[in-house]
Amino acid sequence: xxxxxxxxxxxxxxxDPSSLQLITKAKEIxxxxxxxxxxxxxxxxxxxxxxxxxxxNQILLVKNDNLKNASDETITNVLVxxxxxxxxxxxxxxxxxxxxxLAPRIQGRLKTGLTADCLDLRFDxxxxxxxxxxxxxxxxxxxxxxxxxxxMATVRPNTFEAVVDGSSEPKIxxxxxxxxxxxRVTVSDEQGSxxxxxxxxxxxxxxxxxxxxxxxxxxxxxxxxxxxIGAIVAxxxxxxxxxxxxxxxxxxxxxxxxxxxxxxxxxxxGAVQYVVGIQxxxxxxxxxxxxxxxxxxxxxxxxxxxxxAFLDGLIENV
Amino acid sequence: MKIIVCLKQVPETNxxxxxxxxxxxxxxxxxxxxxxxxxNAIEAALELKxxxxxxxxxxxxxxxxxxxxxxxxxxxxxxxxxxxSSRGFAGADTLATATVLAAxxxxxxxADLILxxxxxxxxxxxxxxxxxxxxxxxxxxxxxxKLNLSSxxxxxxxxxxxxxxxxxxxxxxxxxxxxxxxxxxxxxxxxNIKLSFKKDIVVYDEKDLDLDDSEIGQAxxxxxxxxxxxxxxxxxxxxxxEGSAKEAAQNLLTKLSEKxxx
Numbered sequence: 001x002x003x004x005x006x007x008x009x010x011x012x013x014x015x016d017p018s019s020l021q022l023i024t025k026a027k028e029i030x031x032x033x034x035x036x037x038x039x040x041x042x043x044x045x046x047x048x049x050x051x052x053x054x055x056x057n058q059i060l061l062v063k064n065d066n067l068k069n070a071s072d073e074t075i076t077n078v079l080v081x082x083x084x085x086x087x088x089x090x091x092x093x094x095x096x097x098x099x100x101x102l103a104p105r106i107q108g109r110l111k112t113g114l115t116a117d118c119l120d121l122r123f124d125x126x127x128x129x130x131x132x133x134x135x136x137x138x139x140x141x142x143x144x145x146x147x148x149x150x151x152m153a154t155v156r157p158n159t160f161e162a163v164v165d166g167s168s169e170p171k172i173x174x175x176x177x178x179x180x181x182x183x184r185v186t187v188s189d190e191q192g193s194x195x196x197x198x199x200x201x202x203x204x205x206x207x208x209x210x211x212x213x214x215x216x217x218x219x220x221x222x223x224x225x226x227x228x229i230g231a232i233v234a235x236x237x238x239x240x241x242x243x244x245x246x247x248x249x250x251x252x253x254x255x256x257x258x259x260x261x262x263x264x265x266x267x268x269x270g271a272v273q274y275v276v277g278i279q280x281x282x283x284x285x286x287x288x289x290x291x292x293x294x295x296x297x298x299x300x301x302x303x304x305x306x307x308x309a310f311l312d313g314l315i316e317n318v
Numbered sequence: 319m320k321i322i323v324c325l326k327q328v329p330e331t332n333x334x335x336x337x338x339x340x341x342x343x344x345x346x347x348x349x350x351x352x353x354x355x356x357x358n359a360i361e362a363a364l365e366l367k368x369x370x371x372x373x374x375x376x377x378x379x380x381x382x383x384x385x386x387x388x389x390x391x392x393x394x395x396x397x398x399x400x401x402x403s404s405r406g407f408a409g410a411d412t413l414a415t416a417t418v419l420a421a422x423x424x425x426x427x428x429a430d431l432i433l434x435x436x437x438x439x440x441x442x443x444x445x446x447x448x449x450x451x452x453x454x455x456x457x458x459x460x461x462x463x464k465l466n467l468s469s470x471x472x473x474x475x476x477x478x479x480x481x482x483x484x485x486x487x488x489x490x491x492x493x494x495x496x497x498x499x500x501x502x503x504x505x506x507x508x509x510n511i512k513l514s515f516k517k518d519i520v521v522y523d524e525k526d527l528d529l530d531d532s533e534i535g536q537a538x539x540x541x542x543x544x545x546x547x548x549x550x551x552x553x554x555x556x557x558x559x560e561g562s563a564k565e566a567a568q569n570l571l572t573k574l575s576e577k578x579x580x
Binding site for chain 1: 336411412452461539545546553562564573
């Protein structure tokens with residue numbers, strides 16, 4: 001049976017959310033294909049217990065102590081061996097730093113095509129059609145790989161929602177393989193950082209500031225409100241030039257897609273790439289002095305007026 | 319020590335439009351500039367040149383006007399520039415591009431370190447660096463925010479993950495792709511700009527690189543673009559918050575609270 005493989009990525013002893021999101025999406029588009037989560041771990045790890053809650057049809061499990069802190073090269077050796085033996089139709093990765101490093105290495109060895117940082121996936125008959133943004137999310141391309149197998153894609157984190165599915169117990173297929181460790185590279189333990197990238201991606205509430213809300217007092221008040229409601233402050237492109245912010249807090253370019261329950265956009269006009277970046281937000285509130293700002297078209301609540309006065313009103317009454 | 323820096327020239331703006339009739343991208347009249355992340359890769363190479371006297375070769379694949387990206391690298395301090403240019407290279411995806419770059423690295427005689435920017439800002443794939451590493455059977459150090467080489471042939475790097483960092487080290491030769499956090503690129507000096515125009519740029523095509531037509535350009539590309547379009551957002555039913563800012567804010571809080579959103 002034709003199989004969709006999802007490479008299950010882990011960091012800090014946890015399954016990366018992007019892998020679980022891909023399991024849910026793959027099941028949605030599978031249309032009879034088997035969804036297989038591929039887990040590489042050492043004997044102290046049990047990522048299968050997390051993964052099985054999301055209901056893949058099968059878990060392909062490799063447990064080997066040589067997989068602790070494995071390099072890209074070593075993981076490539078294992079995944080390529082498995083893929084050459086079992087011949088999956090499709091292999092998907094999260095478009096994380098790890099996924100974007102591993103997938104092309106594997107692509108190169110399997111001599112096939114890989115589409116990067118996709119925002120959507122579907123099958124047209126046997127062909128995986130991957131939707132990929134280009135030019136800073138201003139243009140979308142549909143890309144296929146008609147003559148080579150497996151079909152491969154990396155998918156932008158937080159584009160799809162991971163949904164727990166206990167309707168069937170996945171079959172766990174533990175395989176013994178030789179882990180061919182690349183002796184040229186040594187990987188140390190991962191260190192957590194104060195980086196906000198992940199917290200923007202997984203934040204439930206976001207206050208986003210744009211060109212029309214970049215004064216020091218607005219930034220201060222936005223942080224105050226964020227503290228009160230448990231939100232994170234994010235920005236659109238122009239504010240990344242300010243010393244307080246960097247591309248890590250930027251929504252809408254090169255990977256930072258958000259999916260909060262609530263986002264309050266202050267002084268953001270709504271350039272195409274920004275709108276793509278927030279398309280999975282559940283409730284969108286926008287404040288802008290320009291009644292024609294495109295951001296209003298994708299908002300449930302709008303206020304035409306001064307962002308700072310609106311912020312004051314929120315802080316006073318929340 | 320020899321270092322090859324692979325560069326890409328990209329449109330000056332990402333604000334490209336689609337021709338409503340032909341559905342092709344309208345790129346006419348948009349001039350090309352060096353991909354911004356690649357400038358950090360040049361700087362990383364030049365710091366190794368300053369420290370160890372490394373020889374730095376700038377390498378790019380593209381039409382003849384990509385020469386200006388190589389000139390910029392030389393104006394910053396690269397020793398030489400190599401342009402991979404041929405009609406046969408057109409339409410290449412990441413795999414076909416990596417095939418040509420890897421062949422060029424071999425033609426140049428290899429290197430201790432091959433550097434890339436983390437990704438190009440137009441297509442945003444970040445795939446070509448790891449693909450070249452794979453094709454040359456070299457270890458890869460991707461998305462690095464710290465990079466040290468020692469004179470005894472070791473590389474020590476820090477990869478920035480989405481929520482942390484990880485140290486990776488090992489033997490040279492290797493491929494590295496660099497993040498902008500790695501360094502602050504230097505400016506070209508007037509002397510180097512002048513010198514850069516006195517240097518010849520070496521140009522190779524598929525025959526020079528001994529590549530078969532089936533490996534390059536469109537023929538060597540497993541992926542095809544089947545559709546190009548401008549994304550449209552799904553419009554939402556929008557409720558206008560009326561009154562003063564304070565009233566509107568109060569009104570919003572009430573509504574969000576009624577729906578248990580806040």
